[in-house]
Amino acid sequence: MIRSDVTGHRSRTRGIFVVILALLVFTTDRCNAASPEPAPTYAQANELRDDASLHAIAFYDAEHGIAAGDHGTILRTDNAGQTWQVQPSPVTCRLDDVVWASDRRVIAVGGAYDRITNLSRGVVIVSDDGGMRWRRAGDDELPRLQRITMQADRALIAIGDWSDTALTNQFESHDGGNSWRATDPSDSQAIRPDKLTAANQLTWASATKQHSPIRAVCQVDQHNVWAVADHGMILRSLDGGRSWTASRGDGRQSAVMMISS
Secondary structure: OHHHHHHHHHHHHHHHHHHHHHHHHHHHHHOOOOOOOOOOOOOOHHHHHHHOOEEEEEEOOOOOEEEEEHHHOEEEEOOOOOOOEEOOOOOOOEEEEEEEOOOOOEEEEEEEEOOOOOOEEEEEEEEOOOOOOOEEOOOOOOOOEEEEEEOOOOOEEEEEEEEOOOOEEEEEEOOOOOOOEEOOOOOOOOOOOOOOOHHHHHHHHHHHOOOOOEEEEEEOOOOOEEEEEHHHOEEEEOOOOOOOEEEEOOOOOOOOOOOOO
């Protein structure tokens, strides 16, 4: 009888171990430790991208532009902003900045924070066809990135949250964003975040006569200026910022819904 109980206990132990191992494998497969957590099942990113808040906009020339924002949203124009198309995105987290490395290569950066651990996770996505198709680049172990720029030597410099692993918040790429290495924070080439402050956002909102805060501005030339805002709104000025018209999202405003029994 004792022998039988021991055998049964061992069988149950092995069964529990197999279940735990399977759960670990499943969880690891679903959520890479170096990637932002996937969006909740009830948050359908594809359905939210049309009205997503936009945080970055960049033009290669007067015709070709990319805007990016929440939910991995990527918008592309190849006709000077007459129309903007939502492009398929490999990520569902927020994208904070975008830069053109050439007429074909475009790089966007962003990231998110784990809901439980609050760890900062970064993403880098790259397009090799002017922003139509995008892929994840070598962003393993990067923290959330907020700014990216291209230097005179065509090196890409990105800045984001502090990384305890790399002991820096600045990273550089010399292969068009495919791979990244830590950069000394004292490097003279390093950049600093220059996103619009709350006061600047209000100033721009007043200048553009919009209710939504302006999140980013891009000046293509002396007269051609672009701005992005919440609710997927994109604005354009042809006179250096004195007057503005909506290229996308005209009339969109914030709303509050209250339900009372």
